[in-house]
Amino acid sequence: MTSVNQPLPKHALDDEYPTKTSALQRETEDILQAHVAQGAPTLDRSAHLQFLIRNLVQGFPARYISQDASQPWLMYWTLQSFSVLQVAVDPVNKQRAIDTIMAWQHPDGGFAGGSGQAAHLLPTYASICSLAIVGRPGPGGGWDQIDREKLYKLFMSLKQPDGSFIVSEHGEVDVRGIYCLLVSAYLVDILTPELIEDTAAFIASCQTYEGGFASASHPYYAAQEDKNTPLQCISSPRPNLGEAHGGYTYCALAAWVLLKPFLPEEGAPSIDVKRLLRWAVNMQGSETEVGGFRGRTNKLIDGCYSWWGGGEFALLEALGVSGHREHAPLRPQHEAGPTEEWVGSDDSVFNRDAMQRFILLTAQHPAGGLRDKPPKHPDAYHTLYCLAGLSVAQHRVTQSPARRSELRSAWTPKPEIKYDMVRKTAFTEALCWSEEEGSSIIIGPASNRVNASHPLFNLTMTHSEGIMAHFYKQTLPKRFVRAPPKVA
Template sequence: MRFSTPSGGFAGGPYQNPHLLPTYAAVCALAIVGKPGEEGGWEQIDRVKLYDFFLSLKQPDGSFVVCQDGEVDMRGCYCLLCVATLLDILTPELVEGLAEYIASCQTYEGGFASACYYLPSGARGRLGEAHGGYTYCALASLFLLRPLVPGVFGLIDLPRLVRWATGMQGLEIEGEGFRGRTNKLVDGCYAWWVGGMEPLLRELVREQQRTGKGEEEWEEWDDAVFNQEGIQHYTLSIAQVAQGGLRDKPGKPPDAYHTACNLAGLATAQHRVVRSGEVRTVMRGKWRVAGNPQLEDREGRREAYLASCEWAEDEGAEVYLGGEENRVNAVHPLYNLTITSVRQMMGHFYGQEPVKSSVGPDE
């Protein structure tokens, strides 16, 4: 909390300006180690000032700069949406035009670029380079926007996105790791940035199959987006180093960033996390009306809560390469936090009772 600023946003360090990325990091850290109550961190977040800080960064085209006088960046849009959803400050006013802006960042390859580039005429041009990190941020952002923009996935080319994403996994000779861009080398961090899209893409394709959309595109779909055991192999046998920590690739030193992303990708490859209708039904039945009528009537509020908290681990579908001693906890595909951490923080700020993290009613 020492890095919280008078504006409501968080800075990356002492004497620095508030910025969307450290704001996301700070709130996620508080989801893990914080709690309600005095000095627990959660009550000390000034959500009113934070909301105003977010609005101050909004641009006319619906996007956001990452800080005052900063650049527009897909990562910033994602970080803002994560924090706004976790803390119950997501509103139509905040996200107006953002879905259309994100969709305009999809490139001819199918992945997403860091930002939208405007032509001299003022029209939006799909001129950026598809990148694993920006694509994950774009896809997760569209899921987070869905409670307020129900038809959001009609704005993008899903078959092209799936085709691009599956092409990012390396061959067996490359250890079956992921690259972040076409014709680049594999890198352990993309186990999360690309591999972490697996639950999201799987859910979207299954939706299309259920509704009969694009039948020819999905007729040979076997419900496997990536080679999950290949991801585990790269992480455990290639990215992991003997002295501890994980790395980009052989020849590179381990570091905190690559350790975190490798392990998040490993979690996604080991566990099958799905949107559970059972969990959604239980949560909807337990929904408590807010004491403030204005809060309760806010568009999309309950749906934002349900859409994030309905994700659950499909028990019995896990696969641990090398045995259960290699197990790590499952992560939420939208936040890169444990499902329990997401539900506890959102339960607090939305005034709801969390349910357990696996599929099935909370008995």
């Protein structure tokens, strides 16, 4: 291959064969590049906080009626944005948040999109995660008012013969619902082998030829011998419903990582990690798109995929995909000046620097809040997923074998509980994620630093630990600072 030093192109290559897709791509690239030329890579913390406070305390304008069935999400996006920005909510508003969330609990179990609505897996995740942030044990604290027995019954009632779950009574099946169910079950300690039977096989069946995951697959069942035999899902074909997609892939992959400790040693379903990785890295836009992430092949980048797409790499590390550590001497972080860009050793397989630049330079709205891309308006959803994306690009959070064994040794068994070993596994696997000291990369001034987020839950490590220690009735061993492994 001859190497000619050409300047980077301004546009993705259309091979002089323009189509609707490439025309839209060009337009978008022009807008993005114009924005990059104007701004500085500084996180406008105070503008975003004002945006969040306005939403939380004053409320959302009438156009959010379209999200009236997603009120727990509006709450979660707002509260978790505060957490990523390292801001805690005051006690009075915390209590109001708890009371609001508990009004969404359905009398028959689970949480609904609003008071008086039907229970649904998605708002259940958002409500429980919100309670992880603002709740506490005891009367009025939310945690002990979650009806876990009814929640478990609801989950079992939504289970389908192919291992999937419908999101609500008469609702649809998709991997988002399964992700939300698994996180909820992990956090409040209601995971059982019955609940997750065949679910991993369903997740695996959603992987497409591109490597990413679709929303769902379609089951075919073997003919029943009689009406009493349970339906048997045929292993092939299980056609994908929809193409590989960043949001579904995050959910499917996180679900896979949550299910993996419980896979049988023999005959377990499998996913193609190599193909998944190839697809995942290709979702990152090139320099012409400032390194943001897209959700599907040949679609436009969107700030929210900073989390869905960027977040996949921490999960892939749990499946053994770890980047190559450069043989460069480590430089302590304090040597970097306040505006100097600091480049440390980087084990990631995606471009963490570029994604931070994308978020800082294009996804911030000048009036506060974050967005899909310019010239769009900010909203609660994009604000969280851009900030959480910034977090995964800054921090490298991985499962630490050292932390895992600390948690295992500190485990207090409860032999009277039927599935105590399942509980122990769930607890230790979920909480062994740790940030390696000195592995963060902050583009722009040091004040750009945001909190690390748990790659499976999208809660801070502290909030994940707090709620799980409560429900599993465990005392967490103290966290010791993890020194970076020796560089060869």
